[in-house]
Amino acid sequence: MNVEVRNLHKTFGTFQAVRDVSFTIEQGQLIGLLGPSGGGKTSILRMLAGLETPDSGDILFQGARVNDLPPQERGIGFVFQNYALFKHMTVEGNIAFGLEVKKWPKARMKERVAELLELTGLKGFEKRYPHQLSGGQRQRVAFARALAPEPRLLLLDEPFAAIDAKIRQELRNWLREMIDRLGITSIFVTHDQDEAIEVADEIMIINQGRVEQKGTPWDIYRNPETPFVAEFIGESTFVEDVGQLRGFGDGGLRSGTKALIRPEYVEIGRESDFPLLSATEKGTIRRLQFRGSEWLVEVEIGSVKLVTYRSLEKEVFQPGEEVRVLVHRAYLFNDSDCWIMENRLKEDPMPVFI
Amino acid sequence: MTHVLQSRWWSWGFRSAVMLYFLVLIVLPIAGVYGQSLSGSWAGLRDTLTEPLAWKAVVLTIKLALIATAINALLGTMAAWTLVRYRFPGRSLLNSLVDLPFALPTAVAGLMILLLLGPRSPVGQWAESLGFTILFHQPAIVVAMVFVTFPFVIRAVQPLLEELDRAEEEASYTLGASRAKTFFRVILPSMVPGIASGSMLAFSRALAEFGAVVLVAGNIPGRTMVASVYIYGEIESGNPAGATIVSVLLLTLSFAILWTVNHVQMRRNAG
Amino acid sequence: MRRLWIGLTTLVFALLLVTPLARIAIGAWDDGWSGFWDGLTRPEARHALWMTFLVVVVVTAVNALFGVMMAMYLVRAGWLGKRLKQLLNSIVDLPFAVSPVIGGLMIVLLLGPDTVIGSLLDPLGVKVVYAFPGMVIATLFVTFPLIVREVMPVLQEIGSQQEEAAATLGAYAWTTFWRVTWPSIRWSVIYGVVLTVARAIGEFGAVLVVSGNIMGKTQTATNLVYQDVENFNLTAANAVALVLAASSILLLLFMEWAKSRKERQA
Numbered sequence: 001m002n003v004e005v006r007n008l009h010k011t012f013g014t015f016q017a018v019r020d021v022s023f024t025i026e027q028g029q030l031i032g033l034l035g036p037s038g039g040g041k042t043s044i045l046r047m048l049a050g051l052e053t054p055d056s057g058d059i060l061f062q063g064a065r066v067n068d069l070p071p072q073e074r075g076i077g078f079v080f081q082n083y084a085l086f087k088h089m090t091v092e093g094n095i096a097f098g099l100e101v102k103k104w105p106k107a108r109m110k111e112r113v114a115e116l117l118e119l120t121g122l123k124g125f126e127k128r129y130p131h132q133l134s135g136g137q138r139q140r141v142a143f144a145r146a147l148a149p150e151p152r153l154l155l156l157d158e159p160f161a162a163i164d165a166k167i168r169q170e171l172r173n174w175l176r177e178m179i180d181r182l183g184i185t186s187i188f189v190t191h192d193q194d195e196a197i198e199v200a201d202e203i204m205i206i207n208q209g210r211v212e213q214k215g216t217p218w219d220i221y222r223n224p225e226t227p228f229v230a231e232f233i234g235e236s237t238f239v240e241d242v243g244q245l246r247g248f249g250d251g252g253l254r255s256g257t258k259a260l261i262r263p264e265y266v267e268i269g270r271e272s273d274f275p276l277l278s279a280t281e282k283g284t285i286r287r288l289q290f291r292g293s294e295w296l297v298e299v300e301i302g303s304v305k306l307v308t309y310r311s312l313e314k315e316v317f318q319p320g321e322e323v324r325v326l327v328h329r330a331y332l333f334n335d336s337d338c339w340i341m342e343n344r345l346k347e348d349p350m351p352v353f354i
Numbered sequence: 355m356t357h358v359l360q361s362r363w364w365s366w367g368f369r370s371a372v373m374l375y376f377l378v379l380i381v382l383p384i385a386g387v388y389g390q391s392l393s394g395s396w397a398g399l400r401d402t403l404t405e406p407l408a409w410k411a412v413v414l415t416i417k418l419a420l421i422a423t424a425i426n427a428l429l430g431t432m433a434a435w436t437l438v439r440y441r442f443p444g445r446s447l448l449n450s451l452v453d454l455p456f457a458l459p460t461a462v463a464g465l466m467i468l469l470l471l472g473p474r475s476p477v478g479q480w481a482e483s484l485g486f487t488i489l490f491h492q493p494a495i496v497v498a499m500v501f502v503t504f505p506f507v508i509r510a511v512q513p514l515l516e517e518l519d520r521a522e523e524e525a526s527y528t529l530g531a532s533r534a535k536t537f538f539r540v541i542l543p544s545m546v547p548g549i550a551s552g553s554m555l556a557f558s559r560a561l562a563e564f565g566a567v568v569l570v571a572g573n574i575p576g577r578t579m580v581a582s583v584y585i586y587g588e589i590e591s592g593n594p595a596g597a598t599i600v601s602v603l604l605l606t607l608s609f610a611i612l613w614t615v616n617h618v619q620m621r622r623n624a625g
Numbered sequence: 626m627r628r629l630w631i632g633l634t635t636l637v638f639a640l641l642l643v644t645p646l647a648r649i650a651i652g653a654w655d656d657g658w659s660g661f662w663d664g665l666t667r668p669e670a671r672h673a674l675w676m677t678f679l680v681v682v683v684v685t686a687v688n689a690l691f692g693v694m695m696a697m698y699l700v701r702a703g704w705l706g707k708r709l710k711q712l713l714n715s716i717v718d719l720p721f722a723v724s725p726v727i728g729g730l731m732i733v734l735l736l737g738p739d740t741v742i743g744s745l746l747d748p749l750g751v752k753v754v755y756a757f758p759g760m761v762i763a764t765l766f767v768t769f770p771l772i773v774r775e776v777m778p779v780l781q782e783i784g785s786q787q788e789e790a791a792a793t794l795g796a797y798a799w800t801t802f803w804r805v806t807w808p809s810i811r812w813s814v815i816y817g818v819v820l821t822v823a824r825a826i827g828e829f830g831a832v833l834v835v836s837g838n839i840m841g842k843t844q845t846a847t848n849l850v851y852q853d854v855e856n857f858n859l860t861a862a863n864a865v866a867l868v869l870a871a872s873s874i875l876l877l878l879f880m881e882w883a884k885s886r887k888e889r890q891a
Contacts, residue, residue, distance in 0.1 A: 051789055071792040078793040084786035088808040097804075098794035149794060365798065369704070372694045379766055380716055383731035384723075390734050429637055436634040440627055448635065450881045451642050456820070457873040457880065459827030461847040462866045465854060466645030469652050469863075501641060555721075562724030565829035565847065569854055582724045582830065589730060589834055598734065601727040608722035616715060 001062050001075075001152040001185050002027050003048070008057035010043050010209075017043040018054070019209040025187065030179050032200030033189045036232070040209040041189045045155050048187065049078050061153065074153075077146030081158040083138045085130040091117075091141050092126040098149035116144040119178065136167040143175075147182070154179070156188035160195065172199055193233060197221075205229050227260065227338055230331040236260035237307045244304055245327055246281040247343035259330040266308035267326040268299055268317075274324055279345035283325035285317045301325055384605070390595075391602040399599060408600050410576045411584035415604075418492060418580070419560035422499035427553045429500075430507025431545065437508070438515040455504050460565025463501055467494060467570050490572030495580065498566035503556035510552030511545050518544050547622055551615050558611045561604065649870055652863035664864030669840050673849040674868065679757070680832075680845065681825040684764045689818055692772030693810070697802075699773070700780040701788075717770050725767060729834025732763050755837040760845070763831035768824045772817035779813045779887075780806075812887035819883055823876045826869065 003025040010018040018040045025031050033041040046052040048059060050071035059066050066074055086094050095116055099109045117123045120140040130138055139159060146154065159175070160168045176199050179186050190196050196203050197217040205212040205220065205228070212232075213225045224230035231238070242259035243249035267274075274280050286305065287298040295310040297317065306325070310317075317323060329342045391399075437449050455463065471488045472478050481488050488494050518541065526536040564582040572578045579587070581604050588597035653661045664670065695717070699710055720728070736753040737743050746753060753759045787809075791801040829847040836843035840852065846865055853862035 049793055051792070071789070072795045072797055074793075076793055078790065080786050080790060082786060084790040086787055086790075086805055097791070097796070101791075101795040101800060145790075145794070368694060369698070369702075372691055372698060375691050376695060376713070376716075379762070380719060380769060383728075383735055383766065384719060386735045387727070387731045432630060433634050433637065436630045440631055442631050444635070448638050450877065451638055453877055453880055454642050454646075454873070457823040457827075457877040459829065459847045459850075459866075459869050459873065461827075461829045461850045462649065462869050462873070463645070465850060465862055465866045466649055468854065469648045469859075470645055501645075504641065558722055562722070562727075564724060564726050565827075565851075568830075569851065582726045585724070585730065586726045586830070586834065589726075589733070594730070594734065597730055601724075601730055604724060605722070605727060608724075609719065612718060612722045613715070616718070 003153060003185065003187075004058075004060040004063075005044075005048070006058045006060070008044065008047065008059070009055045010040075010047060010052065011055055012043075017209055018047070021057070021206075021209070021211050023204060023211060023214055025185060027185055028183050030176070030186045030199065030201045031188075032196035032203045033187060033206055034193065034196040034203050034232075035191065035206035035212075037191055039206045041206045042157055043209075044206065045157055045187065045189050048153070049076055049155050050074050051078075075151050077149070077151035077154045079139075079142045079146050079154070079156040079159050081161050083130070083142045083162075085138055085141055085145070087130055090127050090129055091122060091133070094130070094141055095144045095148050097145065102149060112148055116148055119147075120144045135163045136171055139163060139171065143178075147184075152185065154184050154186040156186065158189055158191070160190075160192075168195075175199060205232060207232070223340065224331060225338070227258075227331075227333045230260045230333075230338070234262050234264070235307070236262050236331070237305070239304055239306075239330070242330055242332060244302055245330075247279055247327065247345040248330060248341065257332055257334045259332050261306060261327060261330045263306075263308045265328040265330070266299075266306050267328065268297065268308060268310065268323045270315075271324055274326060276326075276346065277324070279343055280324040280326045283323055285319050285321045285323060287319060288317065299323065299325055387598060387601055387605070391598045403599065405596070407575045407579070408584060408596070411579050411581045412600065412603060414492075414579070415561055415581040418495050419499060419557050422496050422503060422560045423553050423557040425496070425500050426503055426507050426556050427549055430504070430552060430556075431511055431549055434508045434511035434515060434545075434548075438512055452505050452508050455502050460502060460563065461569065464498060464566040464569030467497055467501065467566065471497065471570070489570060490574075490578065492578060494570040494572075495567055495578065498570050499560040499563055502563050502566050503559045506556040506559065507549060507552035510555070511548035514545055514548040515541075547618070551619065554611050554615045558608050561608060646870060646874075649863055649866050652859065653867040655863065656860045660860045661864045661867075664858075664861035665868065667861070669844065669849060670846075670861070670865055672841050673844045673846045673865070676757075676760075676844060677826055677846040680760050680764050680828075681822055683761050684768060684825045685818055685821050687761075688765060688768055688772055688821055689814065692769065692817065693776055693814060696773045696776035696780060697806075700777055701785060717773050720766055720769050723767075725828065725830030726834055728766050729763050729831035732759055732766070732831070732835050736762070754835055755839065756843060759835040760832050760843060763835040764825050764828050767828055767831055768821045771820045771824060772814065775813045775817035775820070776810050779810050783809045809890070812883055812890055816880065816883040816887050819876055819879045823873060823880070826872060826876075 005024075006022050008018050008021040010016075021040075021044060033044060035041050043052060047054050050066070050069060054067065061074065071078075086097065089097070092113055095113050096109055099112060104112070113126075117126060120143055122137065122140055122144065125133065125137065125141075130141070133141065139162075142159075160171055163171060172195060188199070200217065202214060202216055203220055204214045207228050213220055213229045215223075220229060221233055224233065230236060237260070239245070239259040239261055242257055248259070268283065268285075271277060281301060283299045283301040283306075285297060286300050289296040289298075291309075294312060295316070297308050297310050299306050299308065306327070326346075327343055328346065329340055332339055332341050433448075433452070437445060437452075468489065469475065470477060471481075471494060473482065473487065473489060478488060481493075486493070488497070522540055523536055526540045531539065562582060563580075564586065567580055568583050568586070571580065571583065573583050573587075575584070575587075581600060585597045585600050585604075588594070588600070653664070698705060699714055699717070702710075705713070723731075733754050734740065735742065736746075736759065738747055738754065743753060751758070753762070783806075787805050788801050791805045796804070827847060828845070829851070832845050833848050833851070836845070836848070838844055838848050838852070840849075844852070846869055850862050850866050850869070853859070853865070
């Protein structure tokens with residue numbers, strides 16, 4: 001089902017949770033709402049569900065305005081962060097609830113429940129109560145319950161926030177597969193970048209009640225449209241005056257232009273590591289931190305401090321050592337503009353044609 | 355669509371009914387009594403307020419309620435401590451007995467005290483040998499008040515003691531404090547909010563008590579007549595105006611106490 | 626140390642609670658079995674016990690219904706502003722602070738024969754004060770907070786998410802209440818009901834004022850005990866009191882049982 005939202009506004013008391021939000025979601029897409037806590041993403045989700053009423057704006061499902069429809073009639077499935085399972089009903093009872101309410105015939109209900117138990121890998125657990133299940137199992141029951149009445153839109157509010165890190169990964173993959181298989185339009189809210197990037201077809205970055213950017217994970221990563229997005233995705237270092245860096249400093253850059261530089265865009269090594277030595281400059285290693293799967297390296301160039309990662313396979317540097325640093329590209333912004341700039345010196349200034 | 359309409363009408367119906375019920379049952383009567391007290395003439399108001407018997411009744415009630423509350427604060431704290439910290443046979447029986455004053459009609463409580471402490475009972479005779487009478491004198495009123503308000507302090511302190519993390523005590527011991535010192539510096543402070551709020555509720559209840567007291571007090575105006583009995587007397591002798599004014603006095607006092615308890619609890623929950 | 630406190634506490638309980646109860650039981654048999662039986666079966670006693678029973682049934686039913694709804698509205702209602710909810714919340718507790726005699730007085734002032742409402746109803750033949758309705762209203766007032774106060778904390782604790790989940794699955798208000806909310810608050814309501822019954826049986830001052838204590842017409846069991854004591858008819862008073870005390874013990878047992886079920890659910 002396609003979902004369209006136009007100029008949504010919501011204020012709680014004096015706090016403006018959602019400001020003029022508009023977007024469209026196509027049938028079958030899996031969209032992630034990503035952003036910092038308190039940014040408004042859960043409010044948007046709850047308004048789509050009918051659990052909150054927008055102050056102004058329209059919500060359309062398949063072209064029809066649903067603002068006045070209560071949650072009972074919107075044909076949605078909602079998965080809550082803390083599962084919200086019915087504590088005094090069995091797994092079976094929970095899953096069948098939506099079907100009982102809609103008065104499905106008994107035989108068809110049994111079939112559907114069995115289908116969902118199979119789908120969510122909970123066969124054999126029908127008679128158990130929520131308190132007898134693990135966190136991951138409970139969340140799967142929550143999915144099964146939400147999916148049972150064949151909703152046209154699936155909404156998930158931080159579905160994995162309350163789950164152990166290890167299980168989270170498994171569940172993420174499982175969710176992705178399941179939704180692909182079912183082809184149901186889905187929107188989920190998360191504050192975990194990795195989750196959004198891994199699971200979603202497209203991501204919407206929500207901050208302070210506004211949509212900062214909507215696009216595929218790759219797009220957002222590559223071409224952030226606002227400084228917030230650039231800083232939010234990945235781990236960038238903020239540089240006050242980028243002109244100091246080699247390859248970025250020359251006329252044409254207004255003073256006061258700031259930059260965000262991703263660790264993955266910073267390369268360090270010995271002189272012999274770089275084919276294009278002229279693009280590099282000298283830097284001093286300030287600090288190293290073991291991160292389990294790689295080293296986090298802090299390197300200083302003059303007054304600018306940069307952060308980068310270094311593979312465990314490569315030579316290990318020591319604090320105080322001098323190395324060569326190459327900054328491939330930076331995300332620049334000032335009061336009026338933001339853009340990505342490649343290191344000018346990366347192009348061989350003296351191409352030799354043979 | 356009809357489903358929605360149906361449920362909307364029902365919702366409206368229920369909401370109005372409940373709100374109306376609340377308004378008519380609770381708000382209106384209380385407002386009424388305040389309104390009535392202020393509607394009479396100023397002279398009437400002044401006369402009632404300066405009527406010595408009225409004053410004596412109120413002062414007596416406050417005095418005796420304070421005594422009863424103090425007794426209950428001590429007994430209640432001790433009982434709460436024993437019930438929470440020690441395991442012994444009969445503990446759950448005692449714990450259940452705490453609620454007895456809540457379950458027992460006050461008139462029955464009064465009768466019980468009457469029988470137990472009357473001049474011909476063992477206790478009454480023992481008291482006489484010591485030179486004082488209990489029944490139909492002020493001590494009986496205190497006994498009645500203590501009985502009726504017995505559970506308040508206990509039930510307020512118990513949860514606090516149960517919540518207390520043993521680790522806090524253990525930390526105190528490891529830092530060198532003796533048992534007594536730990537009790538006074540670590541444990542007692544956490545019990546104090548319960549003792550305080552329980553005492554205030556007990557005091558409020560003791561002020562208001564009628565049933566148990568009227569049977570055992572003797573109700574001699576100016577000597578053993580508490581405020582609630584005075585009010586009853588005024589109603590029965592056809593002086594509702596006088597009754598109303600003293601009622602308002604008592605009410606205001608009770609409301610002030612109630613408000614204080616709520617306020618303190620809110621602060622405690624927020625902090 | 627330990628022994629001291631346990632011993633002292635047991636002593637206090639024995640003196641304050643157990644002995645008085647035992648005394649009533651003994652007192653009721655002062656004139657033997659016939660004395661007890663006569664005291665209990667005289668017409669005014671039978672009427673008084675019946676009156677108490679009626680009042681309790683009506684009051685419990687009404688306050689259970691309205692009490693649960695009030696609790697739901699105070700905790701869940703979106704249509705009540707926050708300020709208003711806080712105000713209503715503090716008003717709910719007021720009957721606790723009101724002396725029963727004052728409670729009775731309020732009803733008489735509002736609905737008595739010489740008031741606005743009273744004079745409207747009187748010609749219609751509807752007597753409120755000095756009649757059954759007045760007694761019910763007085764007892765309703767006094768017991769109102771009990772169920773509300775028991776249910777509210779539970780509603781707050783369980784949170785609204787299960788109810789929201791039920792809504793997204795298509796369940797409307799009644800279904801959601803019955804299948805999702807009720808199972809969670811059931812035991813608190815039952816505990817509140819038991820408290821209400823106990824309180825209603827024990828109600829004395831308010832009913833005394835409102836009912837006029839007309840023997841054989843508007844006298845409740847507690848009022849009869851009072852009357853008996855004033856008339857020095859102690860054996861009879863004991864008989865009725867014993868019945869009341871026995872019901873209290875039973876109710877106390879119920880209370881503890883419901884309390885344990887309530888806590889187990891949490």
